[in-house]
Amino acid sequence: MAVTPLAVHDxxxxxxGCVCQALDEAAAAVAEQPxxxxxxxxxxGAPAWDGCSDPCGDDAGGQLTVHIARLFASPPTRFPEEDRDVRGVRGCAAAPLLAAELVVTLLRCAPTLDERGCPPSCEELEAAARVVHVDAVTVVNALLCCLPGTGARGRRFVLGPARILEPVGGCMGVEQRVTVALAGCAPCPGGESP
Incomplete structure (x- = not known):
């Protein structure tokens, strides 16, 4: 099976879409969760932290992005290792699997200094931490549930660590990495066989 030009973007x-749906389901199940x-x-590439306020007026606020950190060849029997074997010039045979490392970044508003310059209260900090912790678990659960169903025969994937993003510029959140195997290789240029 060849990797189509849109396989990675799709x-x-x-x-x-999967993570967004899971976040809405978490909001319905957990009080005060956006x-x-x-x-x-x-x-x-890595997202710009454009803002975490609520531009839609629906209290969800924040920013959810998915980007590709890298694409690399991986041997089918050693996924997700990077293929370092030297190959001939016939490109398709060099990459039995295309591996894509995706990064899910979810940003929310962080409590900041008030108009008098006072730091946020412990209650505000804990409420913000609770939102981020629920978000982190929701993103992990979404990937574990949805990724197997994104391919015709399921997908092999390796869930990386989730990283809590500390407050910067009024935003905080979670970053989750996942490496997904895309079987096959694209047809060789000029229709040559591998």
Missing amino acids: LAAAVL GCPCRACVVA
Whole structure:
């Protein structure tokens, strides 16, 4: 099976949709938990922290993005290792699997100094931490549930660590990495066989 030109982008879009739906479900199940931000998109490279306020008026606020950190060849029997074997010039045979490392980044508003310059209260800090902790678990659960169903025969994937993003510029959140195997290789240029 060949990897189509849109395979990586379609995977990123499917992950975005899955995580967004899971965030809305978490908001329905957990009191005071915001749902999927209205600013949710697939981006090229690490996202800009454009803002965490609520531009939609729906209290969800924040920013959800999915981007590809890297693409690399991986031997089918040693996924997710990077293939370091020297190959001949016939490109397709060099990459039995295409591996895509995706990064899900979810940003929410962080408590900041008030108009008098006083730091946020412990209650405000704990409420913000609770939102981020629920978000982190929700993103992990979404990937574990949805990724196997994104391919015709399921997908092999390795869930990386989740990283809590400390407050910067009024935003905080969670970053989750996942490496997904895409079987096959694209047809060789000029129709040559591998």
